[in-house]
Amino acid sequence: MNALSSVQPAPPVSDASAVATAVAAVVAAGRSAALRGWVPATSGNFSVRIDAETVALTRSGVDKGRLTPDDVLIQPVDAPPVARASAETPLHLGLYRARPEIGAIFHTHSPAASVIGAGLLAEGAVRISGWELQKALASVRTHEATVEVPIFANDQDTAALAERIAERQAQPVAGVVAAPGYLLAGHGLYAWGATAAEAERHLEALEVLFAQILALKQFAA
Ligand SMILES: CSC[C@@H](O)[C@@H](O)C(=O)COP(=O)(O)O
Ligand SMILES: [Zn+2]
Numbered sequence: 001m002n003a004l005s006s007v008q009p010a011p012p013v014s015d016a017s018a019v020a021t022a023v024a025a026v027v028a029a030g031r032s033a034a035l036r037g038w039v040p041a042t043s044g045n046f047s048v049r050i051d052a053e054t055v056a057l058t059r060s061g062v063d064k065g066r067l068t069p070d071d072v073l074i075q076p077v078d079a080p081p082v083a084r085a086s087a088e089t090p091l092h093l094g095l096y097r098a099r100p101e102i103g104a105i106f107h108t109h110s111p112a113a114s115v116i117g118a119g120l121l122a123e124g125a126v127r128i129s130g131w132e133l134q135k136a137l138a139s140v141r142t143h144e145a146t147v148e149v150p151i152f153a154n155d156q157d158t159a160a161l162a163e164r165i166a167e168r169q170a171q172p173v174a175g176v177v178a179a180p181g182y183l184l185a186g187h188g189l190y191a192w193g194a195t196a197a198e199a200e201r202h203l204e205a206l207e208v209l210f211a212q213i214l215a216l217k218q219f220a221a
Helices: 016-035 089-098 111-119 132-136 158-169 196-220
Strands: 045-049 054-058 072-076 104-108 125-128 147-152 181-184 188-193
Touching: 016 045, 016 054, 016 072, 016 104, 016 196, 045 089, 054 089, 072 089, 089 104, 089 158, 089 188, 104 196, 111 181, 111 188, 111 196, 125 196, 132 196, 147 158, 181 196, 188 196
Parallel strands: 147 181
Antiparallel strands: 045 054, 045 104, 054 072, 104 188, 125 147, 181 188
């Protein structure tokens, strides 16, 4: 081996305007979720893909409703979490690695998502059917479709959790539409889309659907 063969290739350099666009989308998504009360007490994390190799991702422990561009880090998709990155970075990277079509991932801690995940953990999923708003999810055309949102037990080992999620994502369920999101029991919701705008729409639709499902349970009780 000569000296040159041990030189590592330089990391990819993302286009500056693509970085700025992704960072601005992360900041906007955090602020928007905070206004809805979905990211209390510094909870939640947000990422937007910059290109095939990198994403813009929130820094750990900051108020997601008061994000500035300095709170958004550049994270390679195929590398360990960078310093100060979200504690839940492995959950973002697992999805970006497995699914190149995903362009943004938003995570919230709304009461409705946390409660439904805890209440239905034993069933392994929440099935959504009969709601007009479910048509806001990509590939859902009718209120008669059944949309499945998987539920996973919460785990502070987010790398192990990411592996369990990837295994289940690789096993589609016949007869239902897989939601662009999943629930962590007693924790919250992860939702994604091909773009930041689509992830925002999916997040809002799922959050409101969960609130409606909870309200209907109370109404019927
Ligand atoms: C403040 S409780 C919520 C955290 O434990 C975590 O679940 C979360 O969503 C935010 O973690 P972060 O490391 O700021 O991305
Ligand atoms: Zn969380």
